[in-house]
């Protein structure tokens with residue numbers, strides 16, 4: 321079977337007026353189905369850009385991203401939106417939760433938008449996820465009433481609600497204390513153990529070490545990787 325994620329010579333240049341920023345300078349990588357891969361790099365190395373391109377949130381300047389049978393670089397905005405809803409779970413660095421919705425409603429929102437499931441099946445799935453992530457007792461609260469670690473767990477539950485092919489995680493420990501970081505990393509480990517394919521980007525060596533394989537990103541290029549995979 322070909323690898324689930326196939327990225328070839330991926331480049332991204334941001335332009336504002338006459339100023340160009342080459343954020344990615346030719347990235348090629350593979351992720352096998354069920355693998356947990358981490359990308360480590362300092363701030364500004366291109367981690368979020370890479371994640372956004374693999375998740376179809378933004379388009380590359382050149383190069384290709386293929387996930388399963390989907391060639392993202394050939395898709396228009398509407399096709400990408402459909403693709404994301406069906407295939408990608410995204411955990412953003414700053415959680416991006418909606419403060420005037422309850423925790424439960426935040427988690428269920430992506431499923432309502434893709435409306436494939438009955439309300440009762442959805443409620444059952446969100447309940448299962450909230451329990452698994454240890455936040456079932458927070459379900460009727462609002463995100464602003466929760467700690468950072470709890471908010472990150474809500475964001476992970478929301479990313480998992482549509483059973484994504486690929487879970488993309490941006491700096492999950494960047495804004496958390498070490499105990500909350502550990503809990504979140506254990507949750508990601510558990511997802512991986514259950515077969516979830518995960519790509520996590522981070523500047524935190526402890527988080528990166530959770531990968532079966534660690535790719536090192538420096539100024540928009542992969543400059544090395546650990547053995548394995």
Ligand code: ADP
Pocket residue numbers: 334335336341342343361362363364365366367368369370
């Ligand atoms: P990281 O997530 O590793 O901190 P980013 O992918 O956010 O790195 O950024 C990589 C480079 O691209 C940085 O130099 C950053 O300033 C630049 N960059 C990121 N997003 C934009 C944007 N929307 N417009 C212009 N430059 C950007």
Ligand code: MG
Pocket residue numbers: 367368369490491
């Ligand atoms: Mg970033």
